[in-house]
Structure formats: structure tokens, C-alpha cells
Amino acid sequence: MTTPSIAVRVRGVAKSFGGTRILEGIDVEIAAGTVHALVGENGAGKSSLGKIIGGYYMPDEGEVEILGARVARFSPRDALGLGVAMIHQELQLAPELNVVQNVFLGRESQRAGILVGGDTARFAALEKACDFGIDPLAKVATLRIAERQKVEIMRAIARDAQVIIMDEPTSSLTEDEADRLHEVIRRLKGQGKTVIYVSHFLDHILANCDNVTIMRDGKVVRTSPMTGETKQTLVDSMLGQAAEILWPALPAAPAETLPPIAELRGVSTGTGLSDVSLVIRPGEIVGLVGLVGSGRTEVARALFGADRITGGEYLIEGAPARGRFTVHDAIAAGVALVPEDRRKQGLVLTQPTRFNISLGTLGRISRFGILDRGAEIRQTREMIGHFGIVPGAIDGRVARYSGGNQQKVLLSKWAVAKPKLLILDEPSRGVDIGARRRIHDFIVEMARQGVGVLLISSELEEVINLSHRCYLLSEGRIFAEEPAAALTVEAALTRVFLEQNSQRNRQEAAS
Template sequence: MTGTDIAVRVRGVAKSFGGTRILDDITIDFKKGSVHALVGENGAGKSSVGKIVGGYYSADEGTVELFGQPVTRFSPRDALGRGIAMIHQELQLVPELTVLENVFLGLESSTGGFLRKGDLDRFHALEETCDFGLDPNRRIADMRIAERQKVEIMRAIARDAQVIIMDEPTSSLTEDEADRLHQLIARLKARDVTVIYVSHFLDHIIANCDRVTVMRDGKVIRTDEIAGETKQSLVDSMLGQASEIIWPALPAAPAQNMPPVVEMQNVSTATGLSDISLKVRPGEIVGLIGLVGAGRSEVGRALFGADPITEGSYAVNGQSQQNGRLSVRSAIAQGIALVPEDRRKQGLVLTQVTRPNISLASLGSIASFGFINKARERERTQRMIDHFGIVPGKVDGEVAFYSGGNQQKVLLSKWAVEKPRLLILDEPSRGVDIGARQRIHEFIVEMAAAGVAVLLISSELEEVINLSHRGYLMNDGRIFAEADCRTLTVEDALNRIFQEQGSAPRIKEVPQA
């Protein structure tokens, strides 16, 4: 490629935090008007490369050129001024502002501090390009992660960026929504926009990218054209060895007459659930199967006591909860654990290190007279680090700077350190690499084999079906069917969901699980 073909040129870039080298001698050319994928395990350095290009990190060594011009002192504002926008995996929105205000934040055409009607016209024009169907007046705090992700994408498009860095852009989207995003990316590419695409969805990369750079341990392993690549060839390069993508074998399902750990009968909530009836037995993995917005997360929150129940009955370990209600404190005391879908905002304390993050839900077992036994706390934390393979393996590691997969392992450790009776997992493998995903899947099976009841929520239907004994199919806040996941396929599940919605599927054919 000639210099004029290159949008971004990275040469010999290195970066360290706290003495840990996260990038080493990174050299990559990102061609104008192309979709260039970065793949690798969590901690490989993909997002860090994006943050170097986007001005969020400064390189300790090496050089970066944008459209042939060298970059020295660089910030996100500088990057935006030079046509570089970044869509973060951990979203960077202002919760109390509306969709419209977030999209045009810093670009407002205002008079006396008030947005002009012209901004609404600009939004509708942008919506025609993106086709996301967002309400411009809706508050971000009231939106689900998948919807917030669309707002982040619109923000980048609104800034007329010539290079857009997308970090896990489809991690919370349905297959239909991901297809629409990829159509948008194709339109951007036709306008000569360069897209740097960071993702763990290898099928999406193979179908939609032009080139791919494989990273491992902060280094570039190889950069090649996507033509001729397969999912397996990418996995082998990421892991440094031949490896099969396999689902762990489930333990035997418990007997039907075994008393459930939790049981709901005709439950409704103020968050939109209606007539929910379900049960989860010890040693059983039960999946909630539905599309984004079906009410799956709301079921998990109601079971955990985070959302109040307005109608129906709810029993935990055979004991009916007063008025069907349960507080979070009471849920934890009765052995109920929730790993939420938003690990950074709802699951972890990012101002704390690994040790207190793992201990937070079980301080009573390592404290006496109000004082924590630090030696025991450190021993249990190290045991969890070793068990999950958390990197870096530091008891007092800075969790805020961990990769997404390692943050998720810390969050899982918080509940695994003392075995719960019911483990609710909401999007447990969102935004993690194939190696971390495999470990998380093994952990789910380990919990069930140890007699823990598991409720699994995942937007990846293949994941929830292959890891569950039974499944409840959901739509519009209701459970409309129960299925044996041993005989259910992804295609069957989607057909039943769309039939329930009264519409024909808008997705491509999905391979069987």
C-alpha cells in the first residue's frame, strides 16, 4: 500500500501501566475506506490499540500517523478534530441527558443554552442513515445497554468521522440489529470511511471485514486479508495453538419432583413482567430465551429482589416471601446471587482493587467483631485468581484497568468464593474472548454439578440453548412456552419467538446449535 492509501499508520508503538507492558512493538496500517478487524483474547491489547488511535492513551514508544501527518500530543478532543471517533465497549454516555442531547453533545446549535429545533431535524436525518428507531427525547438512564450502544454509534456518525473505532459494537445487539449495523458500516465504507472493528464475534468479522490483525499478549501476531480466513484459523492464531470450539457436557438434569430453589407463580412487576411462572431446581441450568427487550433481565432482577413484585407469589427454598417481595439483602442472605449484564456500573467497584471486589458479597464469613481477617481475605482472593486464571494475577490488581474478560472473571469470583443456592447470570460472556468464554462456560457447568441452581440469560441463543437443561421462551415481558434445550435448535427458538410476535423472521438463516 502507498502512503496515500493509509488512514492510520501505527509504527513500533509500546504502552505500559504500573510496570505492566500492555502493548509491545505494535505495527499496523489501517487502509482508507476499509473495515479492519482486531482480534485476540481479552488482554491481547486490541482495545488499547484503539485507545492509542483515538487519543485516550498516549504511546510510550513508537509513532502514530493520521492521514500522513505524525501525531505527538493527542487527546480524544484532538482526535475528533482530526476525524477520529471511538465507540467504547464500556459506553461513555451521560445518563441524565436524552438521546438527542447525547448524540449532539458538544455539537449543539444552541441559542441561550437551549437546543434549536434544527438539532431535531439533524437527528431525524441521522436516523434515516442509521435506521435504529430511537426516540430522540428518551433519557439514556431509562434505556437498555443495546439501545445505548446504538446511541454511541450515532454519536460517532454525527461527528462526520473519517476513522471510526468500534470496540465490541454488536456485543448487546440481536442478530437482526447486528445485520443493520453491518449494513451501516458498508455504507460508511462506500463513503471512504475507515472502520477499526474490535470484536469477539468471529463470524461477524469474516462476513464484514476486509483485513484482520491477530493480537496476542500485547503483540501483533499477523495481519492478513480476510479472504481465506476461517473461524478456526483465527482462533488458532489467537491462542497460539490448534484449538476446537466446544461446549462443555452438562451434568444430569435433576429429577422433576425435586423441590425447586426458587419458584414464581403468576408474577407481575412494575418493570413490565406479566404472569411469570417458573422454577429452578438444584443442579439445574435453566435458560431464558428471547430477544433484547423480552424481559429476561427483569426476571433476574425480580428473583434477586432488585425489582419489586406487584402480583403473584414467590418462594425461595420452599418459603413464601412476604407479599411476594424480597429485598436484595434478604436474597443474598438466602443464597441468591446475581451477575448483572453491566459489570462496570452494577457489578464491580472500579475504585477498589481485586481483593475487596471478590470479598464484597461475603464479608461476614471473613470478619469478626467488625474486623476483616486480611490474611484469609488474601488467601481466598488468590484462590479465585488461580481458579479462573485472572490476569494479572494480583490480589491488589487495579480492576478498572483489567480487560473485559478479566473483569468478568472477578465478578464471577465474587459469587463463586462461597457457593450460592441460585446463581443468576445475565450476559455472562458479553464482550469476552473465546478463551475467557470457554472458562465461563466451564464455570457454569461446575456450579450446576455442585448442586447450584443456575438461571442463564444470554442474547446469544446458541449459548443459552447449549448450556441449559430447560428453557423458558419469552416475549414482551411474558413466558409463552417451556422447552427441552436438549432438542431445541436456535432456528426453532427464533421461529417460535417470531410466531409469538405475529411477524415473520427478519434475520438470516441461523445454523443449528
């Protein structure tokens, strides 16, 4: 039998939940041996379509064919039998088991749940192919989200699926890790496998996919080859209008004579920063431009008291931070950090929306030590409306929210707490364009209200368009400072690459 050229055919599929149509008249053909992108705003139906193909949902109408075989029963097990595996947006791992056990879960259960020696060898082969660098014996509960995502990816590959659906696989990965995943995807494609790739990162989509299906409001807008697509054409179709990728107008930069909120003078840390000097003034948005590993997050952590400063000086509103400056001291001084890994470091997942939003202001909305519930509820409602948090329940279960909505909850916390210095590490990572726009407006509004903002983002476009001033970093050092208006993405990238090369050359020459 020859391989059918269509790996997945979806015809006339419709699906409702509780009387609400979430998919309607879906027709898609996915060619075998291609990487096929699914894009659309939050709620467009990408995950639901993926779950129908992966056997997790049964369509109300229409039919699905996998590698030429019509799907008769919809279950993940049946889908796997036909060669389809899905990597979920909400990761589905057994936290108490280790990495190898999770990767081969379901397979080894056929052998009464006992992990056999062969699995370790098979894992080593898999690890060689993926090069993710995961400790095979680490318990999954102890892993960061990015590592868990890698475990899910390895599991799908281990199942030898012909069609792998990846639902936002890079949402918690660094740029470097995402590159490695894309390398794995290229290899899978080389072996004739089909990958359905759901993502908000349009750059990743444009660079790694052969075809794209754009969805909006539960319908397919169109399916097209990637050649000829640009960010603009994708966004226009996702939104259903010619949307300019507009950046909000920044308030005027503060005068250079305005005393800084935070200043680093020749700061070094044990985490690799060396001789870092920078200032952030009230009402100013300062961007850090650098490659992954250049020390951007380390600067954020030093300012937040999370890493110890071993040399130089840190001044907050002109006063030197004394002694062992801790996170506690930073918060007391009005410094806030929205970390890259929001699930782990920013939110209290066991608590509802209301609690998470008022976390930063508990002192202010309690009188005589008694929490003013009315004020807390009013504040929460206001923020849910302002950011468009979905679901909009004040006691919503944050743990179940999408990445974009979790990020909005986290930002709401700081919008009401009004810190003096707000450090944002990858604030719009993994959120859709609607949420992104709200986050950008929020950043600008904070600056307008006099908050000093330090912005870190792997998307240079974002840093350059949302900052007043940028520092360029490489290998833990700041090597240049520029008004953002003087930078372009290409120029900034070229400079950080050149600097890194010349630094490495100098180091080699010196050793």
C-alpha cells in the first residue's frame, strides 16, 4: 500500500458544548509529511479541533479520516491506534512518576506497570534525537513547565505516532529550547511524519510550517501554503479585518535630570553579571536587548533581590540597598517582578482570581486588620473588565485559566498595587494578539502613572517599540545604550551577535 498523500481529512465537522456552537462546518486537509499550522485568536477553536483529530472529543457532525481510514470511534486510544498522538496545551503527566516512566506511560502498563531495562535504553536513544537535556530519573513534579513540555513531546515521539498534534508546545520554552523543538519537528517531517502545530508565535509559524489553517470564531477562514504569508496577512485573517499591528503611543520620556527610581552601579553577581550599570527613571520604560543567555533575566533577578549582588552598588530612589538585599526588601521598596514562569512564581494557583489580584494590596484594602471584602470585590471586578479576563468570575479557578488569562490576572495584581519599579520578564509570551494588545496598553499606562518599567522580551520588535531607552547586553555585560527610536530589530540583532562573537574571541585570545 502506498502512503496516502492526505494524513488528516476533516469534513463538515461541528461541535457544541451546552448548546454553544464552538466548531462549525470545519473542512481541512492536512498533507502527509508536512508541518501544518493552526492559528487563530484565543477561543477560535484550535484546541477543540486538535482534540477531535486526537480523539479526545467526538464531533456532533461531520467526519474525520486519518491516513485514509475513516474514524469510527473517537477516543485517544483509538486515535493512537490510527497513528495520532496529541501534546496538550494543559499538560497531562503523572507528577509522581519520573521522566522515563512518563515518556513510556501506557506502553509499559502493558507489562503490568513495571519499568524494564529496555526503556532506559530507548529513552537514551530518544534523548539523543531530541537533545533536550532532561534528567531521565527526575520526578515530573519537580520539573519546571518547560521541562514538562519536553517530556510530553518525547512521549508523543516515543509512541511512534505518524501524526503529532502539538498544541502550543513552545509556550513555556525559551527561544533556544523552541529552536531545538523545531529541529526535532524538521527531523520528524524528514521521516515522513505529519505535525499539526498550534501556536501564537507567528514567527515560529512562518519559519517552520508548510501550510496554515486560519480559524476564527469556530470556523475555518482559509487554508493556504505558507509561502506568500506574512505576519500581517495571518493577523488580518485571524481578526477578520485589516488590522494594523499598531503599538500604543508612549508617554514622553522623563527628563534625564529626573532622579532614577533604581540604579545599578558596576554591579556583579554570582549568576554571571559583571560591571552592570543602568538607571530607570519614574515614568520610563527601559528595554533590555540581548540574546538568550545574555543576562537579561539575571538583571531582573538582581533588581528584585532574588540573586545576591556581589559587587558594585544598587540604589533605590537614591538610597543604597544595604546588607543582604532580599526579595522581601525589594517588595517593601516597591519593586515588582512579573517572572517568565508565571505559573510557578507569580500566581497562587490554589486560590481564586480575587485573591490573586488583591495579593499585592492586602494592606491597603484591610482596615484595622480586617479585610474589606466589598473593596476587594469591586477592585477584582474592575480588573476583570479592564483586562477582559475570561472566565470573568471573581472566584474563578486561576489554575485552569489559559496562559493569556493567567498573565492578565498577574498583571491586574500589579495594576492595583502600583509598584515604583515594575520588572516584566517576557510579559506577552504565549498569549494571543488580543491579550497582547491589552498587556502593551497596560505597560504604557503604568509608565504614564509614573511607574518605572524594565521590559525584557525575546521579541525585539516588542522591546524596541515599547521602550524609551534600551540597554544592549551580551555575556552578562551591558555594552551599549541607545534611545529605542534609534534602533531597528535588524540593527539591534546584528549588534548583539557581533558583540557576543567578539567577546568570545577576546576570551579565547586571553586564555
